[in-house]
Amino acid sequence: MKKIGFLSFGHWTPSPQSRTQSAADALLQSIDLAMEAERLGMDGAYFRVHHFAQQLASPFPLLAAVGAKTRKIEVGTAVIDMRYENPHYMVEDAGAADLISGGRLQLGISRGSPEQVIDGWRYFGYRSTKGEDDAEMGRRHAEEFLELLRGKGFAQPNPRPMFPNPPGLLRLEPYSAGLRDRIWWGSASNATAEWAAKLGMNMQTSTLKFDETGESLHIQQAAQIRAFRAAWKQAGHTRTPRTSVSRSIFPLIDDRDRRYFGQGSREEEDKIGFLDENTRAIFGRSYAAEPEILIEQLRKDEAVAEADTLLLTIPNQLGVAYNAHVMEAILTTVAPALGWH
Numbered sequence: 001m002k003k004i005g006f007l008s009f010g011h012w013t014p015s016p017q018s019r020t021q022s023a024a025d026a027l028l029q030s031i032d033l034a035m036e037a038e039r040l041g042m043d044g045a046y047f048r049v050h051h052f053a054q055q056l057a058s059p060f061p062l063l064a065a066v067g068a069k070t071r072k073i074e075v076g077t078a079v080i081d082m083r084y085e086n087p088h089y090m091v092e093d094a095g096a097a098d099l100i101s102g103g104r105l106q107l108g109i110s111r112g113s114p115e116q117v118i119d120g121w122r123y124f125g126y127r128s129t130k131g132e133d134d135a136e137m138g139r140r141h142a143e144e145f146l147e148l149l150r151g152k153g154f155a156q157p158n159p160r161p162m163f164p165n166p167p168g169l170l171r172l173e174p175y176s177a178g179l180r181d182r183i184w185w186g187s188a189s190n191a192t193a194e195w196a197a198k199l200g201m202n203m204q205t206s207t208l209k210f211d212e213t214g215e216s217l218h219i220q221q222a223a224q225i226r227a228f229r230a231a232w233k234q235a236g237h238t239r240t241p242r243t244s245v246s247r248s249i250f251p252l253i254d255d256r257d258r259r260y261f262g263q264g265s266r267e268e269e270d271k272i273g274f275l276d277e278n279t280r281a282i283f284g285r286s287y288a289a290e291p292e293i294l295i296e297q298l299r300k301d302e303a304v305a306e307a308d309t310l311l312l313t314i315p316n317q318l319g320v321a322y323n324a325h326v327m328e329a330i331l332t333t334v335a336p337a338l339g340w341h
Contacts, residue, residue: 005044067101
């Protein structure tokens with residue numbers, strides 16, 4: 001494990017127990033949390049994207065703001081639902097956010113997760129083509145996005161433009177060199193992991209995966225990462241790909257930690273559920289224990305050992321100060337024993 005970042009879903013609710021009472025709270029505290037993570041020496045600040053929910057949605061204003069307020073930390077998503085995205089407009093937004101951050105954007109994309117509404121992407125004006133399901137539409141949008149990121153001209157210039165054009169066909173601007181290599185695909189199956197590898201994307205695997213073998217989540221994910229790397233090698237790419245795995249990890253250091261997360265073993269096993277009528281999924285356990293116990297537990301997590309990046313899912317509604325405490329506890333009492341420097 002070379003890098004550690006946090007992953008926030010950006011929840012807010014007007015509950016008395018929540019430190020994020022509004023969308024403004026969630027957004028502004030996300031920026032503050034990224035700044036705290038950088039101060040602590042964490043490697044990445046990542047954000048989840050959900051539509052039609054009291055969570056973070058349009059990611060690029062937030063990514064640009066975090067990029068402007070920080071200097072070293074990676075800034076990313078895990079993940080953007082490509083069923084909702086216009087690849088052309090997304091290239092412009094992503095290019096701008098990457099340039100603002102100085103080339104630190106790590107953009108996780110995917111076909112999305114179960115939604116708050118039925119076929120929400122239809123309200124955004126998108127339709128699948130004949131014979132195409134929504135997952136295939138998301139992957140089609142992703143392929144268009146990847147092609148546009150190459151920066152090749154494709155648009156016929158106006159012979160009487162308002163401003164002088166460079167010679168040849170025109171590309172989308174602003175163009176950020178190197179961003180194409182920092183796109184990740186959130187894979188819930190081995191097949192999509194292999195597909196992502198062939199297209200030259202990095203891979204993210206979450207706390208949820210299609211249950212393809214009946215084994216524990218960490219075993220299935222480790223096999224998924226190995227399948228991704230094998231497909232990458234077979235595709236003949238020259239650079240080294242990156243892989244990340246997400247986990248919920250809470251060292252029990254003080255009374256607050258024990259009050260929030262030390263209440264027994266109900267979250268210490270994987271769970272099985274169905275994403276729809278036909279898709280059986282496995283949901284990963286949470287880790288909450290004293291640091292020395294966490295170290296032993298995580299050493300047995302094959303996916304954590306296999307991936308180069310660990311994303312810590314954080315309870316953002318508990319506020320910036322408490323989440324900074326959790327991150328610092330992991331970085332100082334757990335991560336060094338797992339190979340992080």
